[in-house]
Amino acid sequence: MSRLRQTNVMILFMLAYLLSYIDRQILSLLIGPIQADLHLGDTQFACLNGLAFSLLYAVLGFPLASLSDRKPRPPIIVAGVILWSLATMACGLCNSFWSLFLCRVLVGLGEAALAPAVYSFLADIVPKERLAGTLSVFFLGSFLGSGCAFLFGGSLLGVAQQYNVTSLHAWQVCFLVVGLPGLVLGAVIAATVREPARRRVAGPHVPAAQAIAFFRQHKEFFSLHMLGYTLLAVTLFSLFSWMPAQMMRIHHMTHAQLGLTLGSIVIVCGSAGVFASGWLIDYLTRRGLVCAPQIVAATAAFLASVPLVISVLTHDSHLAVISFAVAFFFASFPMPPSATVLQIVVPVPMRARFSATMLFCNAIGGLSGGSLLIGALNDKVFHSPAAIGLSMALVAGTASVLGGIMLLLCMRSYKVLYDNRMSNQHDMPVATPTMVEQPA
Template identity: 80%
Template sequence: MSRLLQMNAIILFMLAYLLSYVDRQILSLLIDPIQMDLHLGDTQFAYLNGLAFSLLYAVLGFPLASMSDRNPRPPIIVAGVILWSLATMACGLCNGFWSLFICRVLVGLGEAALAPAVYSFLGDIVPKEKLAGTLAVFFLGSFLGSGCAFLFGGSLLSIAEHYNTTAFHAWQVCFLVVGFPGLILGVIIAITVHEPAKRRVTGPHVPVRQAIAFFRHHKTFFCLHMLSYTLLAITLFSLFSWMPAQMMRIHHMTHVELGLVLGSIVIICGAAGVFASGFCIDYLTRRGVICASQIVAATGAFLASGPLVFSVMTSDRHLAVPLFALAFFFASFPMPPSATVLQIVVPVPMRARFSATMLFCNAIGGLSGGSILIGMLNDKVFQSPLAIGTSMAIVAGTASVLGGVLLLLSMASYRSVYAAQLHQILAHDTAVRHSDMEEQAA
């Protein structure tokens, strides 16, 4: 694949990730009008924002990843983009909890096709020493998308409230508008992105039992890796999901003010954090630091915890906003290494399935579990929507510290699996060279 086609694919995948996060995060900005119109509590809203989305997103990631290991990946990506875009638009036609729940499930189903296929695709076209930086570009879409959802969603809601003459509520109009661009992008990807002429997958398809055996052989590393990044996903998704409610309830921001503040922070600090993380990992990797990913991610986790807790506990808006910006910058550090590590140490035919396992843990534990736990603390323990800051501090702050600790504990086992994979690659390369020499001699 030429350099130009490679950059085209990376940019289009990043745009797809951007739109996926717009469609995913717009719900958190619309929390007030949706709760008012549909008469929902925080726990029910958490089900919509977390469980509904992650239900099929997590479970169907496995068969979709298996398809990505064996089949051309661009059609899988295109189908996912079009499905979640149509499902987002369908959210604008809902008038009750269960219809909105089902549509959010379908949004998750569509988005489940994107990440495993993209990880596998990029792993084929990008050298290992540049993979973290490339994935940082892809992950940039998550922050641009979330930022755009906040930045333009607030203005869109305000416009819809003032000029809407249809039978739809303003929040329904927002869903109809933000879902449409994905349909256009899906067509563009279908036309311009094609499967690489040569895939790095060699040999027959690896059965599931062999992938499970590989996991069990290195279970200490994979358990620590996936648990730590699930905890860090709780931190990041808690900020995504509940910071709008925190800013509106405690600091009395309007939707437009909230969109400008959170949108700017998510785009600038999230993007800066992802690029800083990818740059540091690539820099340390080039200098022979084997555990560069764990060091960078753990550093971000520890540095995010303090500002996060203080930002959600203070009643001073002028202090809360810069502290949130600092916390979000460091909380974004774990995103590139969470995927980079798996592309390095997992054998090529198994990569998409291991990526799906990682996404399953992040979705069920990080997005769904963390969001529901915060909602239940508000409704059942503190019994007040104004306790949102305390709930976020308990859940997100604790998860950040524990995740960083587990990452440090995983370093020894990572060295072991890294060495084993490196030995296997060297042995394979040596066998190929001997085979080539024998063919030449013959």
């Protein structure tokens, strides 16, 4: 596949990731009106924002990833995009906690199809020395999407409140509007992206038992790797999920002010962080530093912890915004290495399933667990919505430090596995005789 086609495919996948995060994060911005209309506490909202989304996102990631290891990946990606877009629009028709919970479950199901298939697809068309940088462009979609959800979500809510001529609440109209573009993008991907003519293969399909055996053989590395990045996911998703509520409750920002402030920070600092991470890892890897992913991610985790705690505990609005920007820049660093490492050291027929395992840990532990713990601390321990900053500091700040430590501890076992994989590469690209080159 030519570099131009690689770029086109990468941009389309990044746009899909962007829309997935808009559909995922718009709920965080709408916390106030949703809680008021549906009479929800912080724990219930955390269930909608984390648990509901992560249930099928985490569990069905495994069969979908296995399917991506064996079948053409573009149709899987298209089906996921269309499903989560329709489910997001269905959120706009909900009028109870349980109906909204069900629609959020379906949003998670659709998004579960995207990442493992894209990781595997990009690893087939991009050499490993450019893989971290390429994946950083894909991950850019998460920050652009979240930033757009904040940046334009507040304005969209204001317009819906002022000009709404339907019987729906303004927040319901927002869901209907943000879900629509995904249907268009799904059609574009279906029409333009094809499975690469040269797909990395390594013999017949590998059964689950063999993948589990590979995990056990290198359990020290995989356990520390997945635990470390799960803890760092707690940090990042806590900022995504609860910073809007923190800014509104403590600093009394309006939806418009909040959208402009958080949206700008997420887009600029998140994008800069993920690009800097990918560039640093590729640069250090080219210089022969095998453990570059762990060093970059762990260093960023430590650097994120202090400004994070300051941003959620201070009552100075200007200091809170500046500290959040610094914390978010470093909190975005772990995204490229978490995926890049698995694409390099895991045998090709197992890649998507190991990626799904990583996403399972991030979803259950990072998105669902972290968000629920913060909501439960607010409701059950501190008994006050105003204590959200303390809850975030305890959960997200601690997770950032512990995650960095886990990644440093896994460096030795990673180097052993890396050297083993580089000396026993059985999964070099070969032409698949049943496929022909098609434009992407």
